[in-house]
Amino acid sequence: MGKNIDYIDSLIRFMDASPCNFLAINEVKRMLEDNGYTHQRLDEPLKAEPGAKFFITKNDSALMAFQVGKKPLCETGFKVVAAHSDSPCFRVKPHAEMAGEGGILRLNTEVYGGPILYTWFDRPLSLAGRVILKGDDALHPMTRLLKIDRPLMCISHLAIHFNRAVNEGNKLSKQTDMLPIMAKLNSTLEADGLLLKLVAEELKVKVDDILDFDLMLYDVEGAKRFGLNQEFISCGRLDDLSMVHAAVSALLEARDDDATCVAAIFDNEETGSGTKQGAGSPVLANVMQRMVESQGGNYDAFARAISRSFMISADNAHAFHPNYASKYDPTNHPALGSGPCIKINANCKYMSDAHSAAIFKSLCMEAGSPFQYFVNHSDVAGGSTLGNILTGQIDIEGVDVGSPLLAMHSARETASVDDHVNMIKVMKQFFS
Numbered sequence: 408m409g410k411n412i413d414y415i416d417s418l419i420r421f422m423d424a425s426p427c428n429f430l431a432i433n434e435v436k437r438m439l440e441d442n443g444y445t446h447q448r449l450d451e452p453l454k455a456e457p458g459a460k461f462f463i464t465k466n467d468s469a470l471m472a473f474q475v476g477k478k479p480l481c482e483t484g485f486k487v488v489a490a491h492s493d494s495p496c497f498r499v500k501p502h503a504e505m506a507g508e509g510g511i512l513r514l515n516t517e518v519y520g521g522p523i524l525y526t527w528f529d530r531p532l533s534l535a536g537r538v539i540l541k542g543d544d545a546l547h548p549m550t551r552l553l554k555i556d557r558p559l560m561c562i563s564h565l566a567i568h569f570n571r572a573v574n575e576g577n578k579l580s581k582q583t584d585m586l587p588i589m590a591k592l593n594s595t596l597e598a599d600g601l602l603l604k605l606v607a608e609e610l611k612v613k614v615d616d617i618l619d620f621d622l623m624l625y626d627v628e629g630a631k632r633f634g635l636n637q638e639f640i641s642c643g644r645l646d647d648l649s650m651v652h653a654a655v656s657a658l659l660e661a662r663d664d665d666a667t668c669v670a671a672i673f674d675n676e677e678t679g680s681g682t683k684q685g686a687g688s689p690v691l692a693n694v695m696q697r698m699v700e701s702q703g704g705n706y707d708a709f710a711r712a713i714s715r716s717f718m719i720s721a722d723n724a725h726a727f728h729p730n731y732a733s734k735y736d737p738t739n740h741p742a743l744g745s746g747p748c749i750k751i752n753a754n755c756k757y758m759s760d761a762h763s764a765a766i767f768k769s770l771c772m773e774a775g776s777p778f779q780y781f782v783n784h785s786d787v788a789g790g791s792t793l794g795n796i797l798t799g800q801i802d803i804e805g806v807d808v809g810s811p812l813l814a815m816h817s818a819r820e821t822a823s824v825d826d827h828v829n830m831i832k833v834m835k836q837f838f839s
Contacts, residue, residue, distance in 0.1 A: 485712065492672050650810065
């Protein structure tokens with residue numbers, strides 16, 4: 408029981424330290440470095456000697472970590488768990504200050520991904536992300552991470568007195584309804600340049616040294632356990648950072664000395680993965696091929712390694728919601744606390760098939776974990792995830808799975824403590 412509590416305490420710390428993709432990857436780096444992993448640069452030769460533990464990063468928002476096996480890659484292949492670092496949110500636009508009547512200052516934002524908009528209302532929010540500063544020359548700027556812990560703003564809802572039908576459905580404009588209130592302007596506080604001044608003060612740099620930024624809003628109320636027996640977790644970004652935490656936690660306890668174990672964390676899944684740091688890019692395939700070549704292999708050896716590889720694509724699944732039973736498949740009701748979900752789709756939105764699902768089920772049984780299926784109601788369109796996108800770059804066998812969530816893409820999602828622990832157990836079994 409003690410270890411299970413450690414996993415959940417670790418998850419809560421991870422979530423609180425990871426208000427956005429850049430901070431999440433920074434926290435993953437810390438976890439890896441604390442356990443003997445070293446950072447290898449992509450612009451330098453990769454060293455994949457047996458027993459090596461290293462990671463590479465892309466764009467500060469994607470990371471691939473490797474525990475290199477003792478046997479040649481062409482003989483054992485790769486054991487890969489993939490997840491993604493991004494979540495739906497609000498990103499700050501350039502020239503974001505918007506001064507309005509009464510001296511109220513709002514920030515101009517843009518919706519990233521597909522959040523449930525109204526769940527963001529009336530919450531204490533702050534800023535997190537990365538800031539780009541002047542470097543030695545134009546092609547080599549510096550990057551600093553930013554996380555402002557104190558509440559800075561709030562997206563305030565219109566009072567019910569002005570919209571009596573608000574509870575019957577409320578169409579929202581992303582441009583006008585979702586702008587956060589940040590300040591009350593006065594004779595000493597002006598709108599122009601206020602955001603950059605704030606960022607400069609937080610980072611202790613000069614305003615003129617700031618070239619650009621990727622800043623996002625986040626809910627400052629951190630991850631919480633709840634329930635009669637504290638059996639649930641409430642937090643934003645559980646999709647998909649809970650799977651990132653599970654993948655990395657399992658890798659740190661990997662026991663397979665022969666095969667090469669991989670945790671691959673991509674970015675931009677919520678917008679289609681079509682970036683250099685997304686699952687649609689060749690970044691993972693390129694690193695894998697370079698690793699095979701560093702062991703003296705050629706493209707044929709790389710192809711043999713891939714043919715002997717397997718991937719668990721870990722992106723959260725939808726838990727059955729008892730208030731909305733009609734939205735779910737009639738015979739497949741994945742419940743909170745009943746184990747990891749195998750995700751199935753007849754139109755190949757997921758990479759799972761009978762063979763790969765059977766492998767994951769066997770891993771669950773070996774790990775002593777329950778498992779369940781997620782299948783969409785045939786009249787309700789579902790989404791896709793990393794698995795099939797990755798197979799456009801690497802012809803690897805794999806399965807799409809995820810711990811079930813309620814209120815996916817809400818400002819605060821709900822997960823099960825037991826499901827997270829069991830997912831780590833299954834991933835550890837995969838890496839054993």
